[in-house]
Structure formats: structure tokens, C-alpha cells
Amino acid sequence: xxxxxxxxxxxxxxxxxxxxxxxxxxxxxxxxxxxxxxxxxxxxxxxxxxxxxxxxxxxxxxxxxxxxxxxxxxxxxxxxxxxxxxxxxxxxxxxxxxxxxxxxxxxxxxxxxxxxxxxxxxxxxxxxxxxxxxxxxxxxxxxxxxxxxxxxxxxxxxxxx
Amino acid sequence: xxxxxxxxxxxxxxxxxxxxxxxxxxxxxxxxxxxxxxxxxxxxxxxxxxxxxxxxxxxxxxxxxxxxxxxxxxxxxxxxxxxxxxxxxxxxxxxxxxxxxxxxxxxxxxxxxxxxxxxxxxxxxxxxxxxxxxxxxxxxxxxxxxxxxxxxxxxxxxxxxxxxxxxxxxxxxxxxxxxxxxxxxxxxxxxxxxxxxxxxxxxxxxxxxxxxxxxxxxxxxxxxxxxxxxxxxxxxxxxxxxxxxxxxxxxxxxxxxxxxxxxxxxxxxxxxxxxxxxxxxxxxxxxxxxxxxxxxxxxxxxxxxxxxxxxxxxxxxxxxxxxx
Numbered sequence: 001x002x003x004x005x006x007x008x009x010x011x012x013x014x015x016x017x018x019x020x021x022x023x024x025x026x027x028x029x030x031x032x033x034x035x036x037x038x039x040x041x042x043x044x045x046x047x048x049x050x051x052x053x054x055x056x057x058x059x060x061x062x063x064x065x066x067x068x069x070x071x072x073x074x075x076x077x078x079x080x081x082x083x084x085x086x087x088x089x090x091x092x093x094x095x096x097x098x099x100x101x102x103x104x105x106x107x108x109x110x111x112x113x114x115x116x117x118x119x120x121x122x123x124x125x126x127x128x129x130x131x132x133x134x135x136x137x138x139x140x141x142x143x144x145x146x147x148x149x150x151x152x153x154x155x156x157x158x159x160x161x
Numbered sequence: 162x163x164x165x166x167x168x169x170x171x172x173x174x175x176x177x178x179x180x181x182x183x184x185x186x187x188x189x190x191x192x193x194x195x196x197x198x199x200x201x202x203x204x205x206x207x208x209x210x211x212x213x214x215x216x217x218x219x220x221x222x223x224x225x226x227x228x229x230x231x232x233x234x235x236x237x238x239x240x241x242x243x244x245x246x247x248x249x250x251x252x253x254x255x256x257x258x259x260x261x262x263x264x265x266x267x268x269x270x271x272x273x274x275x276x277x278x279x280x281x282x283x284x285x286x287x288x289x290x291x292x293x294x295x296x297x298x299x300x301x302x303x304x305x306x307x308x309x310x311x312x313x314x315x316x317x318x319x320x321x322x323x324x325x326x327x328x329x330x331x332x333x334x335x336x337x338x339x340x341x342x343x344x345x346x347x348x349x350x351x352x353x354x355x356x357x358x359x360x361x362x363x364x365x366x367x368x369x370x371x372x373x374x375x376x377x378x379x380x381x382x383x384x385x386x387x388x389x390x391x392x393x394x395x396x397x398x399x400x401x402x403x404x405x406x407x408x409x410x411x412x413x414x415x416x417x418x419x420x421x422x423x424x425x426x427x428x429x430x431x432x433x434x435x436x437x438x439x440x441x442x443x444x445x446x447x448x449x450x451x452x453x454x455x456x457x458x459x460x461x462x463x464x465x466x467x468x469x470x471x472x473x474x475x476x477x478x479x480x481x482x483x484x485x
Contacts (some may be wrong), residue, residue, distance in 0.1 A: 007275075009300065020297040024371065026427050036302050051181070055188045059195075063213050064221070064296060066334070066341050067303040069206075070195030077188055118202060120348065125369055 006042045006049055010057045013038060018064035031133025032061060032072060035077045036108065037136045040101055043083035045150050068119050070107035075112050079104060094144070102137045109133040124157050170178040197213045207334060213335030214307060221295040222309050229293070232428070287400060289312040297337070304347035304369060304424065305330070310432055311338045318399055321433045327404035327421030328352070328392060329430055340432065345405070346373045350443060351397035354405055357388035365405065366391065371425070372409055375416040384408055390418050400435045 011070030017031030039057065042049040067073070082104045088096035109129045116124045169243035178254045198206060240247065259346035275281075292310030310316050312335050320332045322342045330350065334341035343350055355376065361382040378384065388408040394401025 015220065015224050018296045019228055020294045020368065020427070021228070023297075026371075051188055052184050055192070058192075062195075063210070064217065065303060066214070066305050068196055069199040069210075070192040071199075073195065074189065074192035077192060078183070082184060115196070119196060124348070128369075146211075161276060 005042065005046060007053060010038060010042070010053070011060070012036070012116070014057060014060045014064060017061065019151050021148060027135075028126050029128040032065075032075075032103070032131075033109075033132035033136035034139060034143070035061065036076060036105070037101065037140050039076050040104060041144055041147055042082045043080045044088075044097065045147065048084060051077060052056060071112075071119070072113065075108055078108050078111055081102055094141075097144070098140055099138075101140050103105050105133045105137050113120045211334045211336045213342070214339055214341055216312065218295060218307065218309060218311075218336065218339035219306060220291075225293070225295045229428070245293055263310060288315075288434045288441050290316060290434070291429060291431045292340075292414075293429055294427045304344040304350075304367065305333070306342050306344065306427055308340050308342055308429075308430055308432070309338065311336045311340050314432075315434055316340050316432045317434075317436070321392075321399045321435060322430050323402060323403060323433060324422045324427055324430045327406065327425070328399075329420075329422040329424060329427055331399065332432060342430070345420055345422075347386055348371060352399065352405070353393045354390050355393045356382075356384055356390050356408065359383070362395070363416075372417040372419050375408070375418060378414070378416060384411055384416050386411060400433060403433075 013031075014036050021031070025029065035057070039049065039054050040065060043054070053074040055073050058071075058076035059069070061072040061076075062069045072156075083100075086100055086104065088100045092099070109132070113124065113126050114127050201468060231434060262326045290310045292314070293307040294306045295309050296307035308322070310331040313384055315331055316335050318332055318335050322329050322331055328345065330342045330344040330347070331352075331420070332340045333343045344367070345352060345371060346367040348367055348369050350373070352365040354363055354375070354447075355361065356363055356378075357381075361379065363378045363382075365373050366376045367373045375384070375390075386408050390407060392399045392401060392403040392405060404421050406418045406420035406422075410417040
């Protein structure tokens with residue numbers, strides 16, 4: 001998948017996740033976490049998604065959601081950084097990649113919750129984040145399926161900047 | 162020689178790595194700076210966000226059309242299967258509503274007589290603009306929607322937003338063609354309300370959950386599940402008597418309210434043009450009251466004269482029917 005198609009897919013994802021989908025209030029974290037899964041996939045593929053695109057996609061999400069500006073930019077950037085830095089153990093194939101994504105999601109959700117608490121000077125509801133993380137982890141194989149051939153090559157990808 | 166060659170080979174990689182690391186640092190730093198600026202929320206920051214929402218409104222409006230169409234199809238299919246039951250229910254409801262209409266007309270006449278006897282000050286007739294929800298928010302702390310009605314339609318910041326069921330929120334950012342609406346369950350939402358038959362004063366506070374909380378309830382106030390919650394109109398920000406919801410749970414001092422409007426599934430909403438009586442009064446006081454307030458009031462008065470009695474009737478019969 002070329003960089004242009006990755007950018008197009010991510011841009012479409014940002015717009016769709018901002019649309020009134022009629023999700024219950026606890027599920028509001030699901031669409032952006034699915035976006036995080038896409039960013040993770042594009043970051044482990046070769047050529048890896050540049051960090052500034054992950055940042056801009058997050059910034060666009062912030063503008064569309066009217067949330068704190070920089071929040072999703074930070075989250076998506078963190079996902080990209082962890083995807084690039086933490087390579088899955090060799091020989092484990094897709095299971096290894098999935099496990100690494102689950103760990104990344106856990107770290108990102110925790111970081112997201114801490115940033116949200118710091119932003120609001122108090123504890124914010126953690127359940128939507130956990131639900132978003134679980135949903136993204138569960139749906140990760142579905143998102144990765146169209147990229148399975150490319151992911152076979154991804155195991156040998158060195159650390160990208 | 163071989164050492165020198167190896168050094169030459171590794172140098173571009175190391176440089177690229179350093180550049181990548183620097184870029185990451187700059188981007189993370191930019192995120193934090195934006196978060197801090199967002200927290201401070203200066204006036205120019207708000208204006209920029211309003212303009213961005215305005216610019217993106219046509220894109221979102223177009224993108225939301227297929228979703229709206231699909232929702233309509235789904236509703237039509239489910240309506241088709243429930244047609245017989247629905248018809249029966251509507252017939253019964255229609256009968257009941259006819260009686261209510263007759264009673265309401267009678268009460269309206271009596272109220273008008275009483276008001277004229279008391280020389281009571283006339284309340285503002287509620288006018289409104291209806292718009293479609295074109296974007297929803299996602300995130301742990303914001304519950305807001307973007308509506309395709311803005312300053313061009315007469316919307317201003319702070320106006321109440323309702324749907325057919327009741328109050329949904331109020332406008333916080335107004336662009337030319339679109340407005341951002343903070344919902345009742347948003348963490349930053351504070352709405353003065355009256356609760357129950359004894360009209361206990363409280364403040365409805367959002368906490369991002371589906372059902373907002375009641376706070377600042379006076380000690381000893383008896384609140385019960387099923388008590389109706391309406392806007393109090395305190396501070397003159399919202400009209401008095403808009404339907405909000407019912408008390409759904411009372412656990413000690415924690416009282417939750419289930420809003421009449423389903424906040425996660427808003428489709429079409431109406432923005433009620435209600436200017437704070439204080440702003441209107443300031444406008445009437447003359448230029449000292451502020452030019453903006455004067456001109457706004459002047460425009461409203463002009464519009465009112467033109468709209469006439471028909472407009473008032475429409476306003477009363479429309480979504481403001483939710484207003485008592």
C-alpha cells in the first residue's frame with residue numbers, strides 16, 4: 001500500500017469517526033482507537049508512515065471532535081513511536097504482531113487516561129478508554145487482513161524514523 | 162581503509178536516526194504545547210476553532226448524508242414491521258392529545274386573562290432555527306455535536322438546543338454556517354434546573370456518562386425517582402421551563418437524571434433564539450449598554466415586527482412545544 005493510499009484511508013477514517021454514528025456514550029473511544037490500530041499497521045509496514053502524518057491525523061481528529069487540541073495528536077504519535085520501536089518477537093508471525101499491538105494499546109490507553117486526568121485536574125472516566133482499547137484489539141485482525149501479505153514482510157522491517 | 166568505508170556507510174543512517182528522533186521530540190513537544198494552549202482556551206483560539214469547524218462543515222455535511230439515509234431506511238424497515246401496533250398506539254395517543262390540546266387552549270386563555278389582570282411582563286416569544294447534526298465528538302471528555310446552523314441563520318453563543326423530546330445542550334461556538342453544541346452530559350456542562358413538584362433548585366452537571374448528575378441540591382430536599390426536571394432560567398441564560406429529563410436514580414447525595422432527549426442519537430435539533438434578559442436590558446439602556454447588544458436587540462425587534470403573529474404561533478407550536 002502506497003503512502004498516498006495510507007494517507008487517503010486515514011483521512012477518510014478521521015472524517016467517518018467524526019460523523020454522528022449514534023454510538024452510546026461509553027463507546028465514543030472506539031472509532032479513534034480503530035484509527036490508532038490503522039496507524040499502528042501503517043507504522044510497522046514498509047515504507048513506515050512518517051511520524052508527522054500520525055501527528056497531523058491526530059490534529060485533524062482533535063479539530064473535528066472539538067476536544068483538547070493536541071490530545072489525539074499525542075496519542076497517535078505515541079502509537080507510531082511504539083510501533084516503530086517495539087518490534088514483535090521474530091518467528092511468532094501475526095500472533096507476535098497482535099500481542100505487540102495489545103501491549104501498545106494498553107500503554108497508550110493508560111497514557112491517554114493520565115493526560116486526560118492532568119488536563120482536567122481530576123480523575124476522568126476510564127471505562128470508555130478500556131472499551132476502546134478492547135474493541136481495537138479485538139478488531140485488529142480484521143483491519144490487518146487486507147495487509148496480510150505486506151505484514152509478512154513487516155517482520156524484517158528495521159527501526160524506522 | 163575498511164574502517165573508514167564502514168564509517169561512511171553508517172553515517173547517513175545515524176544522521177537519519179538523529180533527525181527522526183529530533184522530529185519526534187518536536188512533534189511530542191508541539192502536542193503538549195497545543196494541549197496547554199487548549200486548556201487556557203484564549204479568545205483567538207476559540208475563534209480559530211470556530212473557523213475550522215465552519216470550513217469543515219460542508220465536508221462533514223456531505224459525508225453524513227449516506228449515514229442519515231441509511232438510518233432513515235433502517236427506521237422505515239422497522240416501522241413497516243411494527244406498523245399495525247404503531248397505528249393502534251398512535252390512535253390512542255391522538256385521542257389523548259386532543260383532550261390535552263383542548264385543555265391547553267383553555268389554560269392558555271385563562272393564563273392570558275390572568276397575565277393581563279396582573280399586568281405581568283410579556284415573555285419573549287421563542288423563535289428557532291432547525292439544523293441537522295453533521296458531526297459527533299469522540300473522546301473521553303467532550304460530548305458535543307456540530308449542527309449545520311450558524312450565525313447566518315441567527316444563531317448566537319449560549320442559545321439552548323432542543324429536539325422533539327427536550328433540551329439537548331447549548332451552543333458554545335458559532336461559525337457562519339455551523340455551530341458547536343455542548344451536550345448536557347459533557348463534563349463542562351452546567352444547567353440550572355428545577356426538580357419535582359416542589360421545584361427544588363439544583364444544577365445539572367455533566368460527567369460524560371449517559372446520565373448527568375444533580376448538584377447543589379439544598380439539604381433536606383426530597384427528590385424521588387421519576388421527578389420531572391426542567392430548566393429554571395436562573396441567570397437568564399436559558400429559557401425557563403424547558404423539559405430536561407426525569408430523576409432516574411437517587412443514591413444518597415448522588416442524583417442522576419435521564420434526559421428526555423437521547424443525547425447519543427441526535428439527528429435534527431432546533432436552536433432556540435433566547436437572548437438573556439440582562440443583555441436585552443443592557444441594549445435598551447442605550448449606547449452605554451454596549452453597541453453589540455443594542456444592534457442585536459434592534460435587529461431582533463425588526464425581525465419580530467416583520468415576522469408577525471404567524472411566526473409567534475409557529476414558534477409556540479414547534480419544538481418550543483417542549484417549553485412550558
